[in-house]
Amino acid sequence: MDFExxxxxxxxxxxxxxxxxxxxxxxxxxxxxxxxxxxRYISEKMELNLARIYDIATFYKTFSLVxxxxxxxxxxxxxxxxxxxxxxxxxxxKRSLQIEEGETxxxxxxSLETVNCLGTCALAPVVMVEEDYYDExxxxxxxxxxxxxxxxxxx
Amino acid sequence: xxxINSQTDLENIRDTILRQRDIFTKNIRICNTGCRARKSLxxxxxxxxxxxxxxxxxxxAIKETGCHGFCELGPILVIEPENIFYCRVKAEDIxxxxxxxxxxxxxxxxxxxxxxQSGPVTCERDLPFYREQKKHVSGNCGKIDPTNIEDYIVNNxxxxxxxxxxxxxxxxxxxxxxxxxLRGRGGGGFPAGIKWRICASAPGDVxxxxxxxxxxxxxxxxxxxxxEGDPHSIIEGMIIGAFAIGASKGFLYVRxxxxxxxEHLTIAIRQAEEYxxxxxxxxxxxxxxxxxxxxxxxxxxxxxxxxxxxxIEGKSGTPRSRPPYxxxxxxxxxxxxxxxxxxxxxxxxxxxxxAAWYSDIxxxxxxGTKIFSLVGKVKNTxxxxxxMGTTLRKIIFDIxxxxxxxxxxxxxxxxxxxxxCIPISKIDMPVDYDSxxxxxxxxxxxxxxxxxxxxCMVDVARYFLNFLLFESCGKCVPCREGLKQMHxxxxxxxxxxxxxxxxxxxxxxxxxxxxxxxxxLGGTAGNPVLSTIRYFKNEYEAxxxxxxxxxxxxxxxxxxxxxxxxxxxxxxxxxxCPEGAVSGVKKKPxxxxxxxxxxxxxxxxxxxxxxIKVV
Numbered sequence: 214m215d216f217e218x219x220x221x222x223x224x225x226x227x228x229x230x231x232x233x234x235x236x237x238x239x240x241x242x243x244x245x246x247x248x249x250x251x252x253r254y255i256s257e258k259m260e261l262n263l264a265r266i267y268d269i270a271t272f273y274k275t276f277s278l279v280x281x282x283x284x285x286x287x288x289x290x291x292x293x294x295x296x297x298x299x300x301x302x303x304x305x306x307k308r309s310l311q312i313e314e315g316e317t318x319x320x321x322x323x324s325l326e327t328v329n330c331l332g333t334c335a336l337a338p339v340v341m342v343e344e345d346y347y348d349e350x351x352x353x354x355x356x357x358x359x360x361x362x363x364x365x366x367x368x
Numbered sequence: 369x370x371x372i373n374s375q376t377d378l379e380n381i382r383d384t385i386l387r388q389r390d391i392f393t394k395n396i397r398i399c400n401t402g403c404r405a406r407k408s409l410x411x412x413x414x415x416x417x418x419x420x421x422x423x424x425x426x427x428x429a430i431k432e433t434g435c436h437g438f439c440e441l442g443p444i445l446v447i448e449p450e451n452i453f454y455c456r457v458k459a460e461d462i463x464x465x466x467x468x469x470x471x472x473x474x475x476x477x478x479x480x481x482x483x484x485q486s487g488p489v490t491c492e493r494d495l496p497f498y499r500e501q502k503k504h505v506s507g508n509c510g511k512i513d514p515t516n517i518e519d520y521i522v523n524n525x526x527x528x529x530x531x532x533x534x535x536x537x538x539x540x541x542x543x544x545x546x547x548x549x550l551r552g553r554g555g556g557g558f559p560a561g562i563k564w565r566i567c568a569s570a571p572g573d574v575x576x577x578x579x580x581x582x583x584x585x586x587x588x589x590x591x592x593x594x595x596e597g598d599p600h601s602i603i604e605g606m607i608i609g610a611f612a613i614g615a616s617k618g619f620l621y622v623r624x625x626x627x628x629x630x631e632h633l634t635i636a637i638r639q640a641e642e643y644x645x646x647x648x649x650x651x652x653x654x655x656x657x658x659x660x661x662x663x664x665x666x667x668x669x670x671x672x673x674x675x676x677x678x679x680i681e682g683k684s685g686t687p688r689s690r691p692p693y694x695x696x697x698x699x700x701x702x703x704x705x706x707x708x709x710x711x712x713x714x715x716x717x718x719x720x721x722x723a724a725w726y727s728d729i730x731x732x733x734x735x736g737t738k739i740f741s742l743v744g745k746v747k748n749t750x751x752x753x754x755x756m757g758t759t760l761r762k763i764i765f766d767i768x769x770x771x772x773x774x775x776x777x778x779x780x781x782x783x784x785x786x787x788x789c790i791p792i793s794k795i796d797m798p799v800d801y802d803s804x805x806x807x808x809x810x811x812x813x814x815x816x817x818x819x820x821x822x823x824c825m826v827d828v829a830r831y832f833l834n835f836l837l838f839e840s841c842g843k844c845v846p847c848r849e850g851l852k853q854m855h856x857x858x859x860x861x862x863x864x865x866x867x868x869x870x871x872x873x874x875x876x877x878x879x880x881x882x883x884x885x886x887x888x889l890g891g892t893a894g895n896p897v898l899s900t901i902r903y904f905k906n907e908y909e910a911x912x913x914x915x916x917x918x919x920x921x922x923x924x925x926x927x928x929x930x931x932x933x934x935x936x937x938x939x940x941x942x943x944x945c946p947e948g949a950v951s952g953v954k955k956k957p958x959x960x961x962x963x964x965x966x967x968x969x970x971x972x973x974x975x976x977x978x979x980i981k982v983v
């Protein structure tokens with residue numbers, strides 16, 4: 214881990230305790246998760262109780278303490294998506310990747326997450342892979358969507 | 369760019385911008401926020417390249433706007449001054465649009481919206497979707513470039529603020545909000561002016577103004593559209609609020625899941641500072657205000673005001689008991705006013721047009737207009753703004769165009785996980801705070817999710833309980849344990865283990881949680897259950913006693929069957945079935961092996977003959 218980058222984040226937020234959530238969001242942006250050593254480092258540098266940082270890291274859904282896969286799949290489970298059959302899309306993705314939500318495939322290619330609402334309800338049901346939106350998804354389309362990323366072996 | 373130091377400066381700059389814009393003969397407005405999910409950025413790039421290549425940049429202006437509202441049809445592109453409305457535009461359509469419409473003056477029929485009855489409609493204003501709306505608060509969305517403060521200023525932006533700071537006392541501002549009748553748009557509907565008055569008169573020199581943009585209700589995206597499409601209207605309202613209560617620092621709390629909203633608000637704050645509309649000595653007066661943005665980190669409960677404030681303080685966002693109310697003791701223990709972002713955009717309207725103008729709109733108890741996100745099984749999905757008191761029928765059938773796929777309306781869910789489901793018998797009900805509450809729902813932030821006969825009302829109630837169970841912070845026992853028990857009972861019902869007495873037990877738990885929970889999350893958690901038991905008792909009974917889910921949602925309570933009179937043996941279902949559970953000979957009716965069927969729904973969604981039935 215590059216601690217210099219973390220120092221820059223801490224300086225940007227002036228080591229203020231009230232900024233801890235923003236600091237952790239920025240730090241997570243570096244590696245898409247927060248390693249334990251980084252939590253310890255922040256705690257020491259900010260003179261902030263380790264338990265408080267751990268509390269925040271586990272309370273807010275955005276934070277991950279384990280590495281994520283190369284491609285993060287977000288299945289929107291908002292009300293409009295639920296009515297449109299997002300559960301079935303989720304089931305199909307789980308079957309295809311052989312993982313449960315919150316997990317990462319063994320080859321570290323995909324992480325599967327569900328989100329409460331992406332705010333694109335008019336296009337429901339929506340699945341997001343990285344920054345790409347897929348609208349009006351049906352279970353029969355899932356395989357085709359995943360195929361766009363399967364061959365991608367960079368990273 | 370010049371710092372604006374007075375009302376005259378503001379008027380001068382508006383005139384200058386208008387003069388500079390006289391040269392354009394055409395203006396193309398393209399949505400680049402909500403429509404991004406439909407690849408509008410590609411369309412936008414193609415448009416800029418084509419305009420440049422044809423050397424039209426001096427006469428044709430391109431405006432990358434926020435949400436036009438009719439998201440169903442995205443990407444949307446509107447050509448002014450003719451008001452030609454093109455939908456589902458692709459990058460490949462751009463050269464044709466330029467040569468045919470911009471240069472040739474001819475309308476391309478295939479890009480127009482088709483009215484199911486009367487055929488293609490050319491102008492945006494003639495679409496029934498827009499005709500029946502009253503776009504006041506969201507009026508700039510889809511019209512202006514939200515990343516350019518000049519666009520906002522030209523459209524009367526910051527005129528309300530200028531009027532407030534130069535001609536009104538803070539007392540007068542509070543009085544105006546009270547007399548406008550504005551009620552908070554976040555859900556509860558508490559009179560905004562009263563909240564301001566309490567905070568303004570609370571002792572203390574340091575006070576805070578906070579905007580809640582943590583739109584957590586699933587199925588709602590009005591706040592997202594507003595923040596993305598017209599960020600300055602929210603900021604202007606916040607500055608007015610800060611002046612009224614005497615705050616010099618403010619915060620916007622926005623969901624992390626809305627990156628475009630955060631980006632546009634960040635740009636808007638920076639531009640407002642550059643123009644002297646935020647920061648020290650706003651508009652050359654003694655009043656100063658600085659605004660910051662806090663990103664939510666994925667916790668629904670942070671939409672609750674005390675939890676939100678705790679989150680800004682850098683802690684895990686759990687609510688606390690009230691009193692003391694935040695107007696006395698809020699953020700960092702100081703008197704604070706927290707309003708929803710839509711409420712602040714309403715404030716701007718009130719001071720731009722006057723409290724009397726505002727209170728003429730709406731009903732006795734609910735003034736002004738309300739923005740809804742109209743989604744679900746309705747034909748025209750999108751963001752709509754209507755006068756308070758408009759009937760559900762008008763919203764769903766006139767604006768929304770009715771139910772998709774020739775199905776029937778079953779219910780509309782309003783108010784998110786705190787709200788309820790309203791049945792067909794109440795379709796002519798006016799939509800306002802009090803009528804909705806009477807019907808067992810709430811206004812909430814404005815999600816309006818339409819359901820048809822393929823939606824299972826028992827499953828909808830279970831869905832919201834599941835959502836809340838996951839989002840409950842666990843601080844108070846009624847919410848933490850009550851949700852767990854209700855969810856267990858509900859899951860049993862949906863999975864075929866329902867028993868006599870379950871409905872009574874659910875109602876009892878729901879009522880108990882309403883009284884005993886610490887905050888609104890648990891306090892309103894029973895609403896989806898109570899309202900569905902009230903209006904759709906027969907569906908609960910079918911699940912509990914007959915073990916049937918006629919909507920085909922609860923997997924243990926239905927089976928798929930192929931209607932041999934409708935099946936033409938196209939084999940699509942047999943090919944696509946992941947379990948090989950469909951068999952049959954080509955061009956002959958197929959059958960489903962119920963033992964192997966996992967009810968994934970693939971065949972059901974693919975069959976063009978609609979031969980697959982739920983039994």
